[in-house]
Each structure stands twice: as structure tokens, then as C-alpha cells.
Amino acid sequence: MSGDHSHNEDQIDYASRVNDSHKQKDKYKEYKHKEHKKDKEREKSKHGNSDHKDLEKKYKDKEKEKMKHKDGSTDKHKDKHKEKRKEEKMKSLDGKIKKEKENGFASPPHVKSEPENDYHSPKYEKSLKRERDDDYEAEFKPKKIKTENDKKAKKRKQEDEDIKSKKTKSKKGEAADGKKKAKQEPEQKWKWWEEERYTDGVKWKFLEHKGPVFAPPYEPLPSNVKFYYDGKHMKLSPEAEEVATFFAKMLDHEYTTKDIFRKNFFKDWRKEMTAEEKSIITDLKKCNFTEMNEYFKAQSEARKAMTKEQKQKIKAENERLLQEYGFCIMDNHKERIANFRIEPPGLFRGRGDHPKMGMLKRRIRPQDIIINCSKDSKYPTPPPGTKWKEVRHDNKVTWLVSWTENIQGSIKYIMLNPSSRIKGEKDWQKYETARRLKKCVDRLRAQYREDWKSKEMRIRQRAVALYFIDKLALRAGNEKEEGETADTVGCCSLRVEHLKLYPENEGQEFVVEFDFLGKDSIRYYNRVPVEKRVFKNLQLFMENKEPDDDLFDRLNTSILNKHLQELMDGLTAKVFRTYNASITLQQQLKELTTADDNIPAKILSYNRANRAVAILCNHQRAPPKTFEKSMQNLQAKIDAKKDQLSDAKRELKSAKADAKVRRDEKSKKAVETKRKAVQRIEEQLMKLEVQATDREENKQIALGTSKLNYLDPRISVAW
DNA sequence: TGCTGCACTTAGTATTTTGATT
């Protein structure tokens, strides 16, 4: 990697959501670190379903398999499973895998239900830590590592099981006490990543599910909750009332102050009114929803104040629903569905300056629903007296249910959970592609640098765009329909008005300033020095153009992607984001960690690295609502600690003085104790302070997204 | 070549749960 591609955080300056101007006052500072957050995360990690971590394990295993193959096994399949079995010893599932293999994905037979909670030992990660000096690369190193690897794997498995079955709460120390008696797991996780994938476009052979769960019907308000128009009480028809409640529920939200939102809402609301209502209600400003609003607030208060039993009951009911509708059977396996509930009606909450915000999102009925399942499955039954729009059997797609949404006219789907085979495989592939990119990225970079000099405008534009995508991790930037969505852009759709060129800026040459709204109307602001050629090209591209003209007028995403496809199979613009996020993580980890750091220090480093990635990808969030308050609380804690510290110090002093006079064992001991106390408090204080800085720094940065979508779990595992 | 529709990933926010602390 050439030097100018290292993404360091000072490249990226400050960014914020523009449509929320009060939130952007804080400058992005040099980030510091957080100690405990991750600490806790790892140390405890009780409840499973951390899909991500789960995946880490899967990848890990899969990789191991690959190594084995390289080691010269001939018959992939069998060997694979034999070895695996051996490894897993008595794990009770002998033959299971094999069977699956054989009857492939025939219809029903017996279905194995996967334990839905995939626990994942945090310790497991630790124990792996130095296992491999992995590189973010497709290179496997079969040799020596293998044996060691296997051993550890065994151990890890045990731990894994152990944790799983025990739901242990105690945070154990180091890996040492991890592997007690490994309990036998009755239910074995399905290791889809050890199986063959479908090749042709087929996504499954058998699919059975119960269909979606519809939103509960509207419950009219009690008669004492009134709506007033122009000061006068007015009883609304149920249809109009329902829509009114949508608005009433949002009264505290900024949305309801926005003109577009109000306008759209009012227009759609009127459509639901009776002729009479329509004739009376002509001005939203004269509508008084406060009683309704208060009613809903009271409702949610009441819900919070419910007794344990009541809460239990609701929980149980949810659980029942989940058990019944939350799973499907796909190719012999019971898999979790991500979103089995149909989106309830409400007001559309577009992000940024969305022209359609406030529009009524219709209630979805069975006759809007398309069911997808296999022919030989038991079809889901529509609610009594209703019909599905269609039942189809398309095994080239992964969705179970779809419907067309009325705001944008786009299609919504019900699909599987990320832990499912179908999603996991895709995710795995994504990182594989990114690894392949690593192998040829140098060549690609050389090429686009060359292309900056091309005689053809379209090639130059393509090359510069690619440079941005690579260096700054910009998104591709498909064009979008004007007026249908918020005005946001990505690389290919950048307009002249989105960048400023400075031949000279703060001591640096050829600085480009980006300022635009990207996905979700998150502001991207960055000032970055570029190479002279790029700069000259940009000047050229911007010549004689209006601010709202396209910067790359000879380029769009499909041209760019077509080009990328030629350079490397499967390469598209977004692969660069994955690649650069992952490589940044890896670099940062390398840079920040020293081999013999203690655990907290390592965790700290991991967090920093993670944050660097989030900054690179411009992942932001609105500062949490309770931010100010929680900050104050923390500050109070710090102050208290400080007091405590000075007290302790004083005590230490007097103890010392005392010891000097008395010169006996007892007083000496007392000094020691006091000294330790001071030390302890100092440590605690430091921790708190770090926490404070960290929280401040993290205010606007969202770490989750990168962790979830961009960072190859193998890097974390290897580390 | 451009357009559109579809399928799927990525994203931020809202809500719920957890677990630590007082």
C-alpha cells in the first residue's frame, strides 16, 4: 500500500448532520479512548445472539478447513467432515452432517432446530488471540500453524459449550479456568459454512413458513380522550381518528414542526376523513391533539409501571408469537426470520429533507401480500376471510414475504436473520471478495494513477472517482429520482457545488474540501490534500460548470462498476469500502498493540481501531438524547472520586506520620493499606476520566455499523 | 445505452433489555 492511502483520522475532519444544525456544534477532536466499554463487552457477553461474534467463529472454522485442504486432502467433503467429527469428538452429532449432505436439500424430513441463542465465549476470543498472525489476505498458512490451531480449536469448542450451557455470569479471569467439564450439547449448531454452496442462482430447495404477523387492528380511543378543532370538541370517524393518533404520538418530535411533514400529513389525513370532517377540518394549525398525546404518554407510563406478572405475561405472549411465526424451515433447518412482523401503518419518517415525510404509510392487508415458499410446503394461511395477493414459488430469491409500500412504491421483504445460512454465506463472500481485492489493489491503483493522464475525459473522470472511492471510502453514488427522495449524493453523483479546491491551504498543497450530504443525509465534510494530477483534473472537470452540474458528467455507477468488473471478477465500488474498512482496522490494530499489553490495554486499542474505521466510513449518529445528563452524572462521579482521593491522601499522610513516630509493625502496615487505597482510588478516577473523554468523543460516532457490516471478523479473531 | 424494477445490503434511530450502582 502506498503511503497516501493510509487512512488516518486527521484526514477526516468533522462531519455532522446538516439538517439538525444544533447538533453539529462540537468539533471532532482527536479521538481518545475508552476503557471499559469493550472491557465489559468481552468480559461478560452473556446473552448470545451476537450474530457478529457468532460469525467470527464460523469464519474461523471455515478458514481452518481451507488450510486443511491445502494440505493435500483429496476428497474435500468427506475428509472435511471426518476431520471435523474427530475434532468434535463425542459431540453426539456424528453422522448428522453427513446425512444432510446426502439427502441434500430434499423436502421435509426431520428438521433440526438450531439453538437460537448462540452463545459465544468471550474467552474464546482471547484464547485465540495469538493463534495466528493473520494477514488480511486470502493467504493461508497451512504449515506449522495447523496443528496448534487444531488443538486450540478443540479447547475452544469446549469452552464454548461450557459457556453455552451454563450461561455463566461470573466473569472469569483469563482463559485458564475456562475449560471445565465440557457438557454435551443435545442440540448442535448447524455449521452451514462447512457445506457446499448452491452454485446456480438457486437459493433453496425447500421453504416453509407461517407467513407474516399483521399489525394489530386499530383500537379507537376511549371517549374521554378528545380532539379539538378550533377549540371545539370534535368526534372523529375511526379512520380519521387513527391517522390523527399517528400525528398525536409524534407531537414531541421535531418532525411535526416541519412544514413538509405537516403538509404531507394533512393532505393524507384529509383523504381519510369523511366528507363532513373534510369540510370542517381545513387547517392543521387549528387542530389540537394534546389530549391524545397525553393519553399515549400516560399509556406508556402505565406500561412501564406494570407489575412483574403483567410484564411476564406480555413477554410470554411475544415469545409465543416468535416461536410460531419467527422461524421458517429452509432446507431442513429451522432458521430465524429477521422481521416477521409487517410494518404497522404510520407516518413516513424520511431522513433529511425528504419531500415525502409525513405521508401516511398505509396499513398492509393480506391481499397486499405475496407469499414465497416451496410448492411442497404447507402454505401459510391468510387470516380468516382474507386472501393473499399471490403465492409463488421462486427459489431464486431469499425472501419469504413481500409487499409493495405506498410511499415510494418500492417492495418490502421479509427475510432471514443474519445468522441464517443464506445471509451468512453472502457475508462471507463479501469478505472473500475484499480479500481478493487486497491482492490486486496495487495493480489497480497503479492503473488509475495512469488513467489520470488519459486523453479521454471519461477515463480521467473514472480514475479520479475511483481514487476518491479508494482513498476516502466514498459510496458509489447511484443517481436517484429527483423530488422523490432527499437530495443526497455519493461519489459518482457529486456535483460541482460539493467540493472546493484550494491550491494552497494551511500549509498544504492541492487541498480538496468535500461538503455534501451522503446516505441518510449524513454530512460528509472533509478537507484532504490530493495529488497534483487529481487536483488539475478536478479543476478541469469543474470548468465552465454551474454549481449544480455533475462533477463527473461522463460517469455513473454502472460505467464505473463495469470497469471494475473488468479489473477483477466480482469487484464493485462498495468492495472498496469493505476492503478499506478492514485493512484500516488491521493496520490500526497492528500499530496500536504491543504483544504483551494487558487485556484492558488491548481492548482499548481495539476500540480505537474500530473508531478509526467508523471515522473513515463516516458513520455518525445523533448525540444520544440523554447525553448531557449522563455526562453531568459522570462528572459528578468524578468529582466525588476526587474528594475521596484527597481524603485518602490525607489519611495516608497522617498514617505515615504516625508510623514515623511509633515505628512499629502495625503502623507500617497501616501505611501500606492506605497507600494501596490511594492507588486504587487513583486508578478508579483515571478510569472515570477516560470514560468521560471517551463518551464525549463517541458522541457522534457510531461504531456499530462498521463492526456489523465492514470489518472482517477474521481480523478480530486473529488479533 | 439508458431506464426501470427488483433483491439485497447498509444505515441510523427507537425501544427494550440488561446489569451495575446506589
Next chain:
DNA sequence: AATCAAAATACTAAGTGCAGCA
């Protein structure tokens, strides 16, 4: 037991990219 922050999860909007068509 009450409170609160953080983590996990639910939700759904907003992207990407491809295929099929004219």
C-alpha cells in the same frame, strides 16, 4: 428496589448493483 447507562435488538429507510428490456 430504584435508577440509569449501555448494550442488544427491533425497526425500517436508504443505499448498491444487476438483470432485463426497449
